[in-house]
Amino acid sequence: MTPFELLEPQTLPEALALLSDDDAGIRPIGGGTALMLMMKAAVLAPTRLVSLRGLQGTLGSIAMTADGALHLGGLASLSALEHSALVAQHAPVITRAMTHLSNVRVRNVATVGGALAHADPHMDLPPVLAALDARVQIAGPLGTRELTIDELISGYYETALKRNEIITGVQIPASAGRAAGRCAAYLKCTTRAADDWPALGVAVSFLYSNRTISDARVVIGAATDRPTRARAAEALLSQSMGDATTLQKAGDALAAEVQFTTDAQGSAAYKRQLARVHLGRAVNAALAQT
Amino acid sequence: MTVANRTIAFTLNGAPVSAAIGTHHTLLEVVRDTFGLNGARESCGQGLCGCCTLIVNGQSVSGCLYLAAFADGTDVRTVESMAVEGKLSSLQQAFIECGAFQCGFCTSGFLLMSEQLLAQNPNPSEAEIRNYLSGNLCRCATYPEVIRAVRLAASRPQER
Numbered sequence: 001m002t003p004f005e006l007l008e009p010q011t012l013p014e015a016l017a018l019l020s021d022d023d024a025g026i027r028p029i030g031g032g033t034a035l036m037l038m039m040k041a042a043v044l045a046p047t048r049l050v051s052l053r054g055l056q057g058t059l060g061s062i063a064m065t066a067d068g069a070l071h072l073g074g075l076a077s078l079s080a081l082e083h084s085a086l087v088a089q090h091a092p093v094i095t096r097a098m099t100h101l102s103n104v105r106v107r108n109v110a111t112v113g114g115a116l117a118h119a120d121p122h123m124d125l126p127p128v129l130a131a132l133d134a135r136v137q138i139a140g141p142l143g144t145r146e147l148t149i150d151e152l153i154s155g156y157y158e159t160a161l162k163r164n165e166i167i168t169g170v171q172i173p174a175s176a177g178r179a180a181g182r183c184a185a186y187l188k189c190t191t192r193a194a195d196d197w198p199a200l201g202v203a204v205s206f207l208y209s210n211r212t213i214s215d216a217r218v219v220i221g222a223a224t225d226r227p228t229r230a231r232a233a234e235a236l237l238s239q240s241m242g243d244a245t246t247l248q249k250a251g252d253a254l255a256a257e258v259q260f261t262t263d264a265q266g267s268a269a270y271k272r273q274l275a276r277v278h279l280g281r282a283v284n285a286a287l288a289q290t
Numbered sequence: 291m292t293v294a295n296r297t298i299a300f301t302l303n304g305a306p307v308s309a310a311i312g313t314h315h316t317l318l319e320v321v322r323d324t325f326g327l328n329g330a331r332e333s334c335g336q337g338l339c340g341c342c343t344l345i346v347n348g349q350s351v352s353g354c355l356y357l358a359a360f361a362d363g364t365d366v367r368t369v370e371s372m373a374v375e376g377k378l379s380s381l382q383q384a385f386i387e388c389g390a391f392q393c394g395f396c397t398s399g400f401l402l403m404s405e406q407l408l409a410q411n412p413n414p415s416e417a418e419i420r421n422y423l424s425g426n427l428c429r430c431a432t433y434p435e436v437i438r439a440v441r442l443a444a445s446r447p448q449e450r
Binding site: 001002003004005006008029032033036037039040049051053079099100102103104105106108109193194195 | 295296312313314316335336337338340343349350351352354355356357359360403406421422424425426427
């Protein structure tokens with residue numbers, strides 16, 4: 001890695017003041033597990049890194065808000081999510097996903113905000129959060145704003161974040177929580193080792209009552225250039241009983257509507273077939289939680 | 291190492307130390323090159339293989355992906371801390387008894403990760419061991435022996 005200036009602010013205003021919308025050489029760093037890879041590969045050679053680790057005390061919390069939303073601090077580590085009783089209660093799909101996300105050492109260091117800002121399409125957390133209707137809270141020099149995951153991640157390693165903005169947290173609304181009757185599951189396929197980058201991630205969530213699915217959300221990751229909603233599949237699942245015929249039709253709709261991408265984890269055709277099959281498995285996994 | 295531009299102070303295997311580092315140096319580089327502790331090794335360089343495992347403030351990290359500057363003020367442990375006054379820990383002893391290595395390159399990482407697992411879960415199932423150690427690679431493929439060794443050490447908790 002090439003040398004860089006490393007600054008370690010202790011407050012959010014200090015951190016924001018050290019970033020710049022004009023200078024691509026200045027980057028915030030959270031846990032750094034992703035940035036370190038890019039710097040070691042010489043894909044990224046920043047002149048200044050602004051460490052957000054000093055903000056862990058204020059932006060690292062996991063808590064319920066007054067209106068029943070689950071708040072995940074932007075600097076909360078992935079292992080903090082994994083071991084949080086609140087997360088297990090409100091969004092157990094996250095707890096289950098964490099045990100198969102990368103490995104223990106990376107989870108100990110990597111942060112929620114970093115997992116979103118990095119926007120590598122193979123990451124597990126963005127599709128899971130998208131299926132839970134999560135809102136991303138962003139602070140910048142002019143104030144704060146909120147985006148959905150769909151609005152935040154605009155493409156392959158691309159986000160709507162400005163260079164001088166920081167993800168301060170994520171909120172999963174009460175309506176997407178376990179207590180509201182929402183079932184969810186995340187399945188992924190890795191083609192080599194268990195902790196490899198996936199060829200496919202499928203996140204589903206829906207309400208389930210009177211043996212009927214409603215308000216289904218289906219989000220595909222890894223097989224696409226960004227987390228992608230599959231709205232035709234969602235429409236077929238909603239108001240169905242999640243029976244085998246519906247699952248097959250929804251899988252076919254998903255295969256037809258989503259644009260799959262070829263990469264080292266597999267060809268587009270292979271990923272399309274994985275997705276066609278795994279949608280039904282994911283719905284059944286979510287139904288098994290009822 | 292060149293371009294040292296700051297000094298960090300931390301605890302290394304129980305002793306207070308300081309080191310002149312560059313902000314772009316990894317903690318693994320500092321532990322090996324400044325302090326000569328060569329148990330942790332850089333193998334994949336991507337956080338996948340676990341050969342560079344270090345313990346920072348009680349949590350395992352990939353030393354190859356961890357900026358040394360972030361270790362300022364922390365408590366750092368390496369595999370060299372496991373044996374006390376020349377006496378191997380029960381986990382190390384179990385690895386020897388089960389032959390849980392061949393070339394030994396990955397062993398320091400497996401030992402530290404297994405120690406973390408047993409601290410959190412004193413009697414793990416085989417599935418739990420496999421999941422916890424899934425981020426450690428052994429190219430000699432001694433995985434069955436590693437799992438046996440962790441279970442053996444778990445059966446002797448009082449010696450740890």
